[in-house]
Amino acid sequence: MMLAMFFLAAGVAVLGALGVLLCRNPIHSALGLVATMVSLAVVYLLHHAEFIFVIQLMVYAGAVMGLIVFVIMLLDIRREEAASSRFAPGKVVGVGLAGLFFVAILVPFTSRLTGRMGGMTESALERIGSVQYLSDQLFGPYLLPFEIASILLLVGLVGAVTLAKKKL
């Protein structure tokens, strides 16, 4: 049952990602991404990570993609200009390298996991999804990364204003 759900969600995620790549219409591409985001959220849910599931829905599928769709609609980009489909040696090399890289990142998964194991029992998985456990972790051992992330967001904000505001 869980496995079937996983494959359904994963399949939709992959299809959505392909849609992003193959659709000529930017809105369709964006919606493909939304589909991917939502199905990733489902995958998180299947892993008992309820909090991440909701945040994924809220932040990525909702807010971020909402803004992207909004901007595409605002600029009224109807159709991406067809890229030149002429043959170029650079393209062959590029595709070859990309293929090679794809194989290279798959190789690690042929090996057995060597990391420290254990600890991820059913009951531990229950805990991971709970907001309380997560916030204990976030404000306990992971306090520093949490705070750095807030600086990161501030930098992004200042940077965006600097680049985009009409008159500083």
Next chain:
Amino acid sequence: MLDFVIESVIKVVVVFAVLMLFVAYTTWIERKVLGRIQVRHGPNRVGPFGLLQPIADGLKGFFKEDIIPSNTDRLLYALAPALSIIPALLVVAVIPFGDQFTLFGRTITMRITDINVGLLYILGLAGLGEYGVMLGGWASNNRYGLLGSLRTAAQMISYELALGITLISVIMVSGSLSLVEIVEAQAGLWNVFKPILWVPFILYIICGLAEINRTPFDMPEAESELACGFNIEYSSMKFAMFFMAEYAHAISLAALITCLFLGGWNLPFVATPGFLKLPVFLAKVFALVFFFVWERGTFPRLRYDQIMRFGWKVLMPIALANIVVVGLYYTVIA
């Protein structure tokens, strides 16, 4: 496992049916009450007091011709109404209507599910809800439609932020994201009567109205300037779906406000007997629905730039300050 599945399916079907019924009769309430406010009768031809009007409307929706204008984006045009109504229906999954009762020796809880992040789940769905409206206007390839969608998108994104921030103070006081626990924590004293929490209550109502695009924030479909906005090109059942989504949103907003601030199924100050819990909850929901109609009959529509300015420059700062004040009050003083 199997009986769990069966129980869930039955609950889903029942809740769905009841919700659809409520949606239908909310339109009736709206038309009746608005009529009274405007000193006219409202629907009164179909059935006694026009009570069969919603059903007649529903039938009409099914049998009308489904017009698809040329030059639309076929796929998205058909998808948009569904995208609009699905999140509205999914929200109901986590709303607790009542406590629990025993039937044939089984304890049955009066909710479809209780996940520990229920409140965030609702916010997440609110984020998805805007796609239907946005895409509907865009796909129908109509200037007014596109303008309506753009306005909706901007408005929803802006108010969603204030909405989420407002909720933080409620979460802080209740100490939980589960709607059931939030309701249970209000036995005896509703949240709205707790110190300071009337501020987020008012903020939440305002943001909620903007989020579901109701007057005075119904900019997306301003008839006078946009000729109905995003759903201008829609007809028959597709239009009806947008319409239903709108009222489903209104009902779920009322249910949420009831859970978060008005104590859910709890009577004020006294313990609630089990059989009264569902009626109490529904009474509150319909009181709020009545309020939504009432304010629609009272307030004029805001201008678009006023809406945006109000959202960012007034609501957002108040919502942020609210967190600080509530946090300080409940940790330091109380």
Next chain:
Amino acid sequence: MNFQMADLQLLAPHIVVLATALLVLLAEAFCKGERKGYLAYLGIAGIVVAALLTPRLFGPQRLGFSGMLAGDGFAAFFYFILYAVGILTLLVSQNYLRDERFEHGEYYALVLLALVGMMLMAGATHLMVVFLALETMSIAIYALAGYFRTERSVEASLKYFILGGFASGFLLYGIALIYGACGTTQIYDVMAYFKALPALTSSPMALAGIGLLTVGFGFKVAAVPFHAWTPDVYQGAPTSVTAFMATGVKAAAFSAFLRVFVVAFQGTHVEWSGVLWVLALLTMTLGNLTAIAQTDVKRMLAYSSIAHAGYLLVGLVVGTPEASSAMMVYLLAYAFMNIGAFACVIMVGRYGQENTSLDAYAGIGFRFPALGLAMAVFMFSMAGIPPTAGFIGKFLIFKAAVHEGYYWLTILGVLNSAASVYYYLRVIITMYFKPSPDEPAVDGLRVGPSAALATVLAGVGVLYLGIIPGGIIKLAEQAVRFMG
């Protein structure tokens, strides 16, 4: 395991710089007036305060925030390099921005925020912190690169942003694989895990993780073949930002590169040093050969910065404490000479006309003797000619390489260094021995007190490190010993 007050001590310098950045932002918002130059001095004051708090960290290693941030000599040494970079950049920028009519507080705030990110990278002992700090630094730099909003500036920003985002993806994926292989991303735990499980050195997952981390860091230090963005970005960005990028980002990226590879992955040194050997050679050679062909000084300096990354990579290949300390001295020297050189490039330009082509430099050596002298010192130092800082840096790195038996790499490195003399000296020759044209492109220098001060400071730094480097070298050696 949780937060303790003592941890704040390790974070004190970062907090001070961050607070200064916020103060600058507030001052920008609430202070009227067009002239915002004083904000640069506010920033410098903040950095100085942070610098006063730093020496306390110089000592045996203390880990804070559940082992995520180190207070040790290694971090402290890098903090000082970064302070030097920060102060010099702020000094150089002030006059430049005013002349380009682009004087805003956001610029100084972004420089300081980038500095916070860099410092966190130097102190990080957890891959998650490394990543977040790297992003903080990078995003600030993306914005700074596009700060002038001219077509080229925005192009630089966008190129850097897109490729940088890509590189971050590689880095993150590498971290994920390392987590899969080791079950931890704390640098010292990873080291211990590699020690406890020798079979890990042949695990494809661990090796792929190390490879992807190499790509991620290689991009940030501009190593060949991940360098393609460098010339366009360095040339298109405002010159002061280029100086900041070339020195600060490089120092920060190498600090994390060092700690991650030399400490965490020391068990797999055999495996990764081979790859880096090739990268180092490619980087040096390609950087130098392409630099020879350039006729634009700013672009030439961009390629030279690639070449310098190559020399630094030699130190990483060697991987001994001696090599690490050599790299630290080199990075300090590079900060002085590179910012100094860019300061001179700024002075030669004027509003709306950057004058970065080599022809513009004809004859300015005699017309502006002080500028000529400064530029000559920096060029000599870049070329690695004694008695300048550049020589000491290269000497130490190659010495460490020879000690470990990397003879071929050393020989090729020295040959490269010799080739680089050609294009550095060409600048000096153009300045002094080419007659200036009848209508010189440069009719005056844009120089203010702050830029002059920056150049003098950089020059003094270069000569000090070149003539009496003993103290600094000893400090660097001590610092490495504390790295653990």
